[in-house]
Amino acid sequence: MGSNCVLEIPDSPGFSGGGGSGNGGGGGPGDKARQDALDRLKNKLCMDWILKTLAKAFEVRNNEIRATGYGISPEVKQAQADASTAKAFTNVVATTKIQNATNPRPDYYASVSPASDIVKLEGAWKDDPDQGGTIIHEMFHVEGPYGFTDMDMAKALNAPYKVVPNDPQKTTDNASVAWHKKLEDSPCGKDKQKK
Secondary structure, eight states: OOSOEEEEOOSSTTOOOOOOOSSSSSSOTTHHHHHHHHHHHTSHHHHHHHHHHHHHHHHHHHHHHHHTTOOOOHHHHHHHHHHSSHHHHHHHHHHSEEEEOSSOOTTEEEEEOTTOOEEEEOTTGGGOTTHHHHHHHHHTTOTTTTOOOHHHHHHHTTOOOOOOTTOHHHHHHHHHHHHHHHHHHSTTSGGGSOO
16 A cells, blocks of 8 residues: 555556646646546536545545554544535645656556655656546545545445555556546546536
């Protein structure tokens, strides 16, 4: 779970993903994609899907904590509830810093490193067929309100993926592709937007 959360170019056709901008405007990297993501969030069906997905992801996290013998404090439950609103998710999309990766990986669209609140646009960003969808995807990984791993998200959405023994990054990549397909098929998907 210490692996980077990445959205990789998969081998399967029809996969999409993306990223966003720096500091909320001014033509920074990913600004157009950020605006596309924000426009999608105005769709009630998309936002309902986001909020249900957040609830499932927090439940996965809470169950993992409970499995260790610890409980979930009222303060944590309240923080999760506060982060699981349309306003909160929209704010994360609107304000999260998006920047070009310093050493971009050629086979990835975008990434969020563990415990980070910055989306990095990777080497394949310009070829991403659904940058707005990738921005939405990456926001679930932003530390602070969310910080979910790709495995958390795949589990929350019942998206099966292949675990590759001794290769945690490939396992992360597989989980990323699996749950991103659920995002693509949701009311937030690029093909579900009004033209």
